[in-house]
Amino acid sequence: xxxxxxxxxxxxSQQPTGTDKAVVTRRQYFRRKKVCRxxxxxxxxxxxxxxxxxxAFLTERGKIVPRRLSxxxxxxxxxxxxxxxxxxxxxxxxxxxx
Amino acid sequence: xxxxxxxxxxxPDAASEEIDALLEQLGGVIAGAGGKLDKIEKWGLRKxxxxxxxxxxGYYVLLQYAAGAEVVKEIERRFRVSDLVLKYLTVRIDExxxxxxxxxxxxxxxxxxxxxxxxxxAEGSPMPGEPVVKE
Numbered sequence: 001x002x003x004x005x006x007x008x009x010x011x012x013s014q015q016p017t018g019t020d021k022a023v024v025t026r027r028q029y030f031r032r033k034k035v036c037r038x039x040x041x042x043x044x045x046x047x048x049x050x051x052x053x054x055x056a057f058l059t060e061r062g063k064i065v066p067r068r069l070s071x072x073x074x075x076x077x078x079x080x081x082x083x084x085x086x087x088x089x090x091x092x093x094x095x096x097x098x
Numbered sequence: 099x100x101x102x103x104x105x106x107x108x109x110p111d112a113a114s115e116e117i118d119a120l121l122e123q124l125g126g127v128i129a130g131a132g133g134k135l136d137k138i139e140k141w142g143l144r145k146x147x148x149x150x151x152x153x154x155x156g157y158y159v160l161l162q163y164a165a166g167a168e169v170v171k172e173i174e175r176r177f178r179v180s181d182l183v184l185k186y187l188t189v190r191i192d193e194x195x196x197x198x199x200x201x202x203x204x205x206x207x208x209x210x211x212x213x214x215x216x217x218x219x220a221e222g223s224p225m226p227g228e229p230v231v232k233e
Contacts, residue, residue: 042205044198044201044202044205045198048187048189049105049160086187086189088147089185089187090105090106090107090185090186090187091107091146091147091148091150091156091185092147093147094147094148095147095148
């Protein structure tokens, strides 16, 4: 992990917050490299019927979470967004929620 | 012949006999054209993610069948005519199933290869970019 690089002990407030790469930006905060959940868990089948899985990639308002936030790789994001759009069509997922 | 998946929403206040009658009709259409109905899954009453025809709930039914394109056309036509069905979605899944099968095989092949070669090497550095100091 990144904090071993500097040699200094890291306090709890300086722990990785879960954003981009393993790069130290301007002292205080670290960025951890995010990994694609579908690659890690070996999920091949991103299916529109799997509402539980898909809704994890929607914001509160029902938007699709962008890759830069979720860390999903490009091929999987493509499949994911297709599946979400199919699920929206058949009212399994919302287009938008107020 | 292609494999299709058909998910559709029936009006929540429809009687179960009406749904069965509809399903029977669809089964007839598929069988009549030389197709094969593989499965019927009744998901039951579910909340809709957004209102459809001013209804908040719907009775979901999933069909899977192997048939030609003209069967899909006919079924969709019936759905549009029938006032029982609120919404439907047809997905062609044969190519997808094939692709999934392929991926599964690849995975198995790789899993067989791995225990012999990759495991001991991977244990050395659990995190990339971190130099392992050996004394």
